[in-house]
Amino acid sequence: MSVLFIVVPLAVLLAAGGVLAFAWAARSGQFDDVDTPAERMLHDE
Template identity: 60%
Template sequence: MSVLFVALPIALILGGGGVLACILCIRGGQYDDLDTPSVRMLIDEEMKRESD
């Protein structure tokens, strides 16, 4: 039973830290554009070919 007095506050602190980190990432614009990074390499290649 005494383990709960240690494990529960640690779990709550870690969970709160994860929620805080997620909120800071969302407010900072980390998740604004999810499509462009995956195709950026292809877009850059097309731009290089057009300019040649």
């Protein structure tokens, strides 16, 4: 079961990647306005 020593930290790193991606998205303003894009996509032709 020594594969756990590689897989578990890898899973943690993946989770960290997810958090970093979210942080990037939040900092670049993608969550500033969550109402308008929902309406906007209905109009795009």
